[in-house]
Amino acid sequence: MLMETSEIAPAETAGIAPGAPIVHGTNVGKTFAGGSVVALEGATFDIAKGEFVSLVGPSGCGKSTLLRLISGLIDLSSGQMSVHGDPVKGPRTDVGMMFQKATLLEWRTAIENVLLPTELNGTITAKDKRHAAELLELVGLKDFMFSYPSQLSGGMQQRVALARLLQTGADVLLLDEPFGALDEFTREHLNVELMRIVAEFGATTIFVTHNITEAIFLADRVGVMTPRPGRLAAMVPVNFPRPRELSLQTTPEFNVLVEQVRNTLGSH
Numbered sequence: 001m002l003m004e005t006s007e008i009a010p011a012e013t014a015g016i017a018p019g020a021p022i023v024h025g026t027n028v029g030k031t032f033a034g035g036s037v038v039a040l041e042g043a044t045f046d047i048a049k050g051e052f053v054s055l056v057g058p059s060g061c062g063k064s065t066l067l068r069l070i071s072g073l074i075d076l077s078s079g080q081m082s083v084h085g086d087p088v089k090g091p092r093t094d095v096g097m098m099f100q101k102a103t104l105l106e107w108r109t110a111i112e113n114v115l116l117p118t119e120l121n122g123t124i125t126a127k128d129k130r131h132a133a134e135l136l137e138l139v140g141l142k143d144f145m146f147s148y149p150s151q152l153s154g155g156m157q158q159r160v161a162l163a164r165l166l167q168t169g170a171d172v173l174l175l176d177e178p179f180g181a182l183d184e185f186t187r188e189h190l191n192v193e194l195m196r197i198v199a200e201f202g203a204t205t206i207f208v209t210h211n212i213t214e215a216i217f218l219a220d221r222v223g224v225m226t227p228r229p230g231r232l233a234a235m236v237p238v239n240f241p242r243p244r245e246l247s248l249q250t251t252p253e254f255n256v257l258v259e260q261v262r263n264t265l266g267s268h
């Protein structure tokens with residue numbers, strides 16, 4: 001038996017994670033267009049150090065909005081949010097974000113792209129270069145450090161973007177459908193790699209996806225979001241031991257959880 005029976009609790013009661021909370025939100029809300037569009041309402045959650053939380057929900061339910069609020073890219077309309085115990089007031093160096101598209105600079109090699117955040121902060125040292133090379137090795141691109149983005153596949157470009165994110169030193173990683181534009185085979189492979197990499201870094205990760213299987217496979221907990229207004233409807237614990245292999249996805253226990261998440265989505 002791979003897991004304990006999990007019970008889906010409302011986010012308000014299941015939101016308290018074990019260990020020190022790194023990301024904390026109380027009644028977080030966001031409206032747009034002068035208040036007429038409620039993108040997110042009443043989200044309360046605690047995310048522990050090193051935890052991997054997936055967020056699933058239909059298009060427009062506020063997933064990206066929640067990540068942008070945590071990252072400090074946009075301001076809260078209501079509630080409170082803190083990272084590492086400090087209220088979020090704007091973008092910060094301990095939080096990094098990655099998007100569906102890699103947004104690499106075409107005229108820079110892979111390693112030059114990884115070094116970009118360092119360069120924007122000052123001069124690049126030999127140590128920075130060694131670190132960037134190690135990160136590219138970690139994401140499986142040892143032999144492509146001096147390749148240009150146009151010479152890399154979509155999956156390889158996302159690996160560069162992940163190395164660039166880690167180069168910033170952020171320990172809270174916000175990943176907004178990072179592999180959503182890739183084919184299924186590449187995506188599954190990168191998911192397994194991602195679990196290894198974030199575990200190695202001890203990073204706290206929030207991962208947005210439309211894919212329920214992917215959400216469960218990766219996560220310690222799955223945040224289920226529902227639209228109109230966007231709400232964090234439940235936090236579903238996923239207790240499968242790690243490291244996990246893709247074959248987990250075909251087990252009955254896994255599929256019970258898929259059904260639970262699907263039902264939670266459907267019941268709102």
Ligand SMILES: Nc1ncnc2c1ncn2[C@@H]1O[C@H](COP(=O)(O)OP(=O)(O)OP(=O)(O)O)[C@@H](O)[C@H]1O
Pocket residue numbers: 032033037038039057058059060061062063064065066230
């Ligand atoms: N800058 C903005 N101005 C106005 N409305 C916005 C803005 N950003 C988001 N919204 C609205 O807020 C709601 C939530 O958007 P959000 O992008 O967070 O959804 P999502 O869950 O990430 O969707 P998807 O799965 O399609 O990426 C939507 O109704 C959207 O139209």
Ligand SMILES: [Mg+2]
Pocket residue numbers: 063064065176
């Ligand atoms: Mg989105």
